[in-house]
Amino acid sequence: MLLNNEEILAIRNSYARGTDQKTLAMKYRCRQTNISKIVRGDTHADVGGPRTKTGRASGDRHGLMKITDARVKELREAHAIFGYPYAELAKLFGISATQVRLIIIGKARRR
Numbered sequence: 001m002l003l004n005n006e007e008i009l010a011i012r013n014s015y016a017r018g019t020d021q022k023t024l025a026m027k028y029r030c031r032q033t034n035i036s037k038i039v040r041g042d043t044h045a046d047v048g049g050p051r052t053k054t055g056r057a058s059g060d061r062h063g064l065m066k067i068t069d070a071r072v073k074e075l076r077e078a079h080a081i082f083g084y085p086y087a088e089l090a091k092l093f094g095i096s097a098t099q100v101r102l103i104i105i106g107k108a109r110r111r
Contacts, residue, residue, distance in 0.1 A: 003028060005047045008038055012049030015039045066095055072109045079104050 003011070011024055021039070025032040037043045041051040067075070075093050078084050079100075086104070090097040102108035 003030070003038075003044075005044070008044045008047045009049045011035060011038050012047075012051065015052065016050040066099075067093055067103075067109075069109070072103055075100065075103060 007028060011028065014024060015021065015035070016039075021032045021035040024035045028035070034043075039052050071093060075089055078092070079089060084092075086097040086100040089100045093100070099108060
């Protein structure tokens with residue numbers, strides 16, 4: 001589906017306000033990779049609107065994230081305050097013990 005300039009502008013504005021690329025792709029019936037190119041300005045450079053900096057999405061904006069930034073904060077606090085082991089935190093938060101460890105030590109979901 002070809003997008004017109006008004007739709008391109010709407011996509012950029014929606015993304016700047018926090019709508020994720022997967023949702024925009026479903027709404028405009030195109031691929032997420034196309035949305036990514038639009039919001040970065042790689043395509044439709046002549047159309048205005050906010051552009052994102054280059055790089056990968058992280059945290060809540062990453063399409064494959066399983067735990068929100070707020071839940072990451074809760075996980076870190078639960079470990080720091082109560083000393084829950086990684087396996088128990090993994091069950092509570094619905095992620096692997098390895099991912100819990102990476103979050104706690106700062107290798108994943110950096111602060």
